[in-house]
Amino acid sequence: MIQSDNMKKYFAILIFLSVSFILCSQDFDGNYKDKTDSLTFSNGKVIFNVSGFGALFTRMVGEGGYEYFDDYLLVNTSEYSGEKSTFEPINGSKKDTIVVKVVSLDNYPIQGALTEFLSASNKVIKGNITNDKGKSQHIKDQKIRKIKVTNLGYDDIIFDVVQGKDFLVRLAENNVIENQTVAFKVKNEDEETISIILLTDDFDPGKDKMKSLEKHDKKVQKSNVLAKRLKKEYIPFYGR
Secondary structure (H helix, E strand, O other), X not given: OHHHHHHHHHHHHHHHHHHHHHHHOOOOOEEEEEOOEEEEEEXXXXXXXXXXXXXXXXXXXXXXXXXXXXXXXXXEEOOOOOOXXXXXXXXXXXXXXXXXXXXXXXXXXXXOOEEEEEOOOOOEEXXXXXXXXXXXXXXXXXXXXXXXXXXXXXXXXXXXXXXOEEEEEEEOEOEEOOOOEEEEEEEEEEOOEEEEEEEEOOOOOOOOHHHHHHHHHHHHHHOOOOOEEEEEOOOOOOOO
């Protein structure tokens, strides 16, 4: 009789744990979209493409594994498989000057891009704006170890200087997030609709993950950031 009671308790615990796991491990699947914003879930990973949250005017993209609990979605971003900014060392055109040419992925010159010449500790030694030919330049200096190129609406890039070389930089559109944790608040509105709010694109859980999330959540609420409603897309089936 004692053995029977123990078995009942054992199965009760298993059932409780199973139910708890189901409740705490909401899983998403498929593509949720509204105009150009989207969250695409597949095999425990998510690709996001969002913009327009408060001060976020540029589009933010990234991908990685995710966790979902208490209406919070954490995306642990990895290397992005889409288009990213790149740089290419080319033969130097001037003996005493570093020249940086900035173009789009279609090779059109980008005017107005900020080019910063940095020290080894990322201190800005000089900053220039690219001209109508997409070019920026600075007198060679042994203190210059890195170059950073930024432009609103494009993916930032930073790279090491190669002595005696100029650089061709191709900027990809959108702000690519890699190797950071992005935090969203995500709620199920109905079976086909979710609402999302970006809490932060560089989440630090600190000692208490939930407390940190709630802090970001309250900050966003005070800013009156509006949630976006994304609808699940279904692939139509055409029978014979």
